[in-house]
Amino acid sequence: MSFDAVAGVLLIPALAAALLAALPGYRTTARINVVATTLTFLCALSLFFHRPPTGSYLLVDDLNATFIVLTTFVGFTTSVFSASYIGHELETGRLTPPFVRFYHAMYQVLMFAMNLALVANNIGLMWVAIELATLTTVLMVGLYRTHEALEAAWKYFILGSVGIALALFGTILVYMAARPVVGEGLDAMVWTVLVKHAAAFDPSLLDLAFVFLLLGYGTKVGLAPLHAWLPDAHAEGPTPISAVLSGLLLNVALYALLRFKMLLAVNTAALAPGPLMVTLGLISLVFAAFMLYRRRDIKRMFAYSSIEHMGIITFAFGMGGPLANFAGLLHMTMHSLTKSAIFFAVGHVAQVKGTQRIADIGGLTVTHPVLGWGLVLGVVAIAGLPPLGIFMSEFLVVSSTFARAPVLAIILVFGLLVGLAGLFLRLNGIAFGEPRGPQGKATASYVPMFAHLAIVFAAGIYIPPALVAWFQNVAGLLG
Amino acid sequence: MTLTVTLACAAALLALSVVAVVIGRSRAATRIVYGASLIIATVSLAAALSHLLLVTEPFRLTLPLGVPWIGAHFRLDALSAFFLAVVDLGAASASLFALGYGEHEQTPQRVLPFYPAFLAGMTLVVIADDAFTFLVSWEFMSLTSWALVMAHHRVADNARAGYVYLVMAAFGTMALLLAFGLLAGPDGLYTFAQMRGAQPAATVGALALILALIGAGSKAGIVPLHVWLPLAHPAAPSHVSALMSGVMTKVAVYGFVRIALDLAGPPAWWWSIVVLALGGITAVMGVLYALMQHDLKRLLAYHTVENIGIIFIGLGLALAFKAHGMLFAAALALTAALLHVFNHSLFKSLLFFGSGAVLTATGERDMEHLGGLIHRMPQTAFVFLVGCVAISALPPLNGFVSEWLTFQAILLSPQLPSWGLKLLVPAVGALLALSAALAAACFVKAYGVTFLGRPRTRAAETATETDGFSLAAMFLLAGLCLLAGILPGLFIDALAPVATALIGARMPEQIGAQWLSIVPIAASRSSYDGLLVFLFIAISGSLAAFVIHRLASDRLRRAPAWDCGYPDLSPATQYTAMSFAQPIRRVFGTVVFRAREHVDMPPPGDTRPARFKAELSDPIWDTLYAPLVAGIAIAADHLNRLQFLTIRQFLSMVFGALVILLLVLAVWS
């Protein structure tokens, strides 16, 4: 009972992937998919109660435990959503059974890859895992085999590969920096060892390494100007994948960045990673906020909003300090939940209306009240309006920043407002006004969406002390 | 514990809105929801009044909610209690009104769930005692009212109104957020108690005040942040319009008072200059806008802007006096402002109720399609008249009292040492006088065109008197208007604890003054007795009537209107709202609104009708908002090109980023 939790988190998806690749038939596979994710989630939960010992490959500490639980949970809910979603896709014939089989297998592979990246204690292993996750999502994005989908996948693939390459170079540099101190071999890539000795590393090598890692993993995070793949990948892939991309993969990449940030934080001679992250974060925020205005595709719009929020989170972590880090963690969690909930809603909307063009969707609250109001609630949450969770994190970020660096706070607020205006400009047409487009009944599973929104809502008002202590502890780790 | 009662009421309201979500579509829902809100609001009102009148010490309460390591702090002191009373009075009357009015609602499921939540939001704002709780309640209030504005979302204008409203609300909240961030300092002292203890530096306090003015002002409708108000308030159902205009703007005023006089530390004299100037401009601009309207509800909404201006003039004076240590004058100015807060919440709600009654009776908001309603809806007409007289600041009703007090405060200000104020205050006084006079004109127009004259449309002809609940609500408010007009002493004394808490001084005890008159400073200096004036008018009027009917004739004959011998039966020959405002439009509008008139007079022999068109342009929107919108559009267009690049160009962006960062590294040391 010592190591099995992590093993479960890794093995269950792997086995499920193999199984699903073998099994035909939609119903069973969908069920298996859900079961597997459920089990994974339970294993992840058990991580709260006992920690496996740290190996030279695997590591579980407060930081990544948070991420793992979040990842597995969203993975679980998304699988529930995807069951109904994929079913509809089969009916409409957008997907054929072989592709569904492939899809389910890939889904589990993706889960495996992300969990591996999270529990990896070895920066090389982490890199491999993230590359795997990227390739999997590339294949998923191209799933529909439409011209647009293939384009998006290709774009994602090329940009992703370059990102991977840069990240690898950064990893090598870290090793180079570590070797003289730690000595040759595996140890020089084990994160726990590294962070112990980081103070003695050559600072300029670390700087160089961080630049490459920032750009490499930043590409996965979707920070502007490295974001180009993100909107199209979200827009063209199956909606569950959009949800997972926005909700999880971006976080995983960010997690990798944070690990290396902590490394640099230890070494006082190295340049502070904060300013770089703050700059990229603000650029992403403002840029994405303006991009919201000219969107015609509903999924692409929310993809840009993901960029915006990744910008905010990166900004928060870049600012550092207990308050900002806490806010960053909170914001990341809330954003994952909210954004995936929004994508659940959007997925059903797109299926009901048979289109993703915003112009063809209207008056949802009239024709599909539950779906429509769910979407409204989601947008309200993502726009950072109380009493939902994101407001609290934005409150903490803005107020703590304004006291430290007023100018940055002003830019931040500006970006937030522009983004909010953009979102609601579109929402007005989508959710209100005269109904547009087909008005057939929605065969949707609302449970995941409202489960997420309920959590977000509750978190906006009350966060259990245990979780708070947990987050504060992690925030302390992040320095 | 009055505070616990209040919190319980808020909780009950929230629960009620959940219930409303469930039963929203059923027939009885309207009665249940509004009835329950009425009861809860009344209870809460009782609690607030008892606290204001009986309790001296503030009550505190902390719940383990909100920001975890801070918790949600609540506090009920005199100021909160007063505003709570205003909120609850408005809420109670609105609920009573809606018991009847709500029956006509087409889509109750879009109104009922948000209405109690809206009330709860406003309640929580005034009792919140830490930045986070305050902002959450504040924005929750905006959000629910936004949902209510969007209730009739199928009207395109309403959708736009809701959009503008939400964006402006978010803007205001951000400004307040920054203000609190400033007062809280880097290590996040978010409770108001800590902020009071912090004693911020003068510059910090000033910046916080400016931000608070922007934040609270944008919700209250300070020019030039008012643009959302005349769009959003009319769009909502009338009882909600009443709440938004009569009460929510007051909650905004509360936010400003709380920060400016309580949290931001001792004021510097020049803070007041901003507030005074904005207040004066707001007052005049608001009433001028109102005069140009012919949509009844929009006219009322613009008029709210004017009254907010008057209130902020009072607050500005209070700041100025406090900064110079003239505490009694400060108490007078503050009391005047707060009294006007109360009065305005009364008659503005009353007037919006009236407009709602007209709306249900005729389906019309446009005055040009109304007229002659005094014959069809005599009772509504009567209470609406009371509201008009009150809001026009005419004795013996309540509107006059608060403006009179404000004038008295202005007359004290020559003793202010600072020159800026010496020059500014008289100008503000002139603006105030001007706005008062224009307000009277505005409501002659509103009442004359809507209720008097001959009906202009079939709808106006066939209107019927509104239902009992609505009338009850309106008569209640009208009665209060009269009461506050003839016995202002009671209300002034009730405000004493607020002034004592915020200023450290209070106005002299009024209740002892002879004949229940009010004496702000000294009897020799100035005094006013609404009761006597009312009695004099009543007596002499009825005396005249009696004498004449007795000694002279009381015969009466109905005949066609004489109209200098050219009676024209067509109601189209009456003065319309536009034509009534024409002289004033010529005098002020040509300057303020660049008003232009186009007359198309056909040549003799040509039978086509002559056409007259008046064009107005909104200076604020054109100079401030239009450029902003255009700028965002341009920026969005330019940045949007980045969506349409080739992979190679995206790669070059990555490449560029890499090179730049490497260069940064190279030049780092």
Place this chain on the structure above:
Amino acid sequence: MVLIRDFAIQGAQMFLVLALAPLFTGFVRKVKARLLRRQGPPLIQPYLDLVRLLRKEVVLAQSASWLFRVIPYLVFAATWVAASLVPTFRTGLLFSWSADLIAIIALLGSARFFLALAGMDVGTSFGGIGSSREVMIASLAEPAMLMVVFTLALIAGSTQLSTVAEFMASPQVGLRVSLGLGLIGLVMVAIAENGRIPIDNPATHLELTMVHEAMVLEYSGRHLALIELSASLKLILYVSLLACLFAPWGIEAAGAAVPALAIGISAYIGKLAVGGFLLGLFETSIAKMRVFRVPEFLGAALMLGLLATLLRFVSGSF
């Protein structure tokens, strides 16, 4: 005893203005007629008119509402109350503290408010013209008036009319710039408020530039009588206001003996005569101006008042 005496004096004052008002109107008419080399109507003509009107039956337009019938009494009452609070021959009236200068202006404002409503009530084009022009004029006249009041209040340190009057009568008020400005402003406002030439012509009908007369066009019989009466009340109010503020000589301070009372009354009558004569002279010597010149006229008054107030604010020596 004292209370009763004060009551008596207050009452006397009330009925004095009521009684003198038509006479004063008649006097002004007479002066104007004489200046035009006409015989003119007898001084008591206004009384005769009132009696005649009171006797006649009211012819009420079909579209008139109950408000239309109430308004004359309201207007009369408001104006009368206002007039009775202005010290004529004696300051320190019993009820003078129940409404200060601002309140008196507001009372006249209420009267005007209702009169304008009456103009709108029947729904004729003439009424509309009258009301809309009336409120336009008022929207400028009232602020100007208030500015003048500010000046006086700042000089006397009170808005209490009796106090101000006493202060004005007292030697400590010398010649002041602000006072002069205030006087001019007040005169201009008074002319506008009473609808005298050059703003309006009380003697004409059926002239498109008329204001007041157009408003009350639909009134007849006793209603018209009350309107006329309150019009003359308003006129005498303004004259006595000017008198007690800017020519307080002979006005009797509170609690003086009976002979002083006689002096006060005769002085008051004298002042009225002078005022009426000046008014008539002015009216005959000037032409009526176009309606849209009026704003400039009143704007000037407003500026004068504001200037006076500013001077007072800047230093007490002005």
Place this chain on the structure above:
Amino acid sequence: MSRLDFDIAHLLAGLLVLISFIELYQDRLYALLNVYAAHALVLAASVAWQAFIQDAPHLYLTAAIALSFKAIVIPVALHRIIARLGIHREIEKVVGVGTTMLAGMGLVALSMVVMLRVTHGADPLAREDLAFALSVVLLGLLMMVTRRNAVSQVVGFMSLENGLVLAATGAKGMPLVVEISVAFSILIAFIVIGIFLFRIRERFDTVDVQALDRYRGERR
């Protein structure tokens, strides 16, 4: 390690940079492919040399991969693709060769500057090697952004990746090098297959990424 070892490693690394420049210089696809083959060859040699001086046998595997896969398989495959797809053979450049060269110089200088700031404590081989590797990486990227044909972009990416391998092998005793090189070979294989299978034949008659990008998210 002895002076000679160092010099040879240094020489090979320098050679890689030189060949990268030669790649930048090419304006014929076939020629470019040949040059790239040479690039891979030199890389293989350098890796093998590293394997020898670090006596890390597993690096020989990497060398073998580099030799067989990159120096032979890929170029041949690309030759075939070009032939099959009938791509016209000259490289469409965004900026002229001269400018590209100058930019390349600048990049090399930049990487030198950045690397020389590394404290001298780290062993010189690592430093110089890294400097070269970095320049190779940057030159590869430069090639990707200044060439229009998909093929030449792939070549650019592959030479970038060569730089990575160079760095990885230069890092003494770095684990997972083999795995990484394998992973990268797979990645490249994907790209090449993508180029080939991308239904490009069906849609476009030139492997021009721009044409591929005519649909860019939202049609205007």
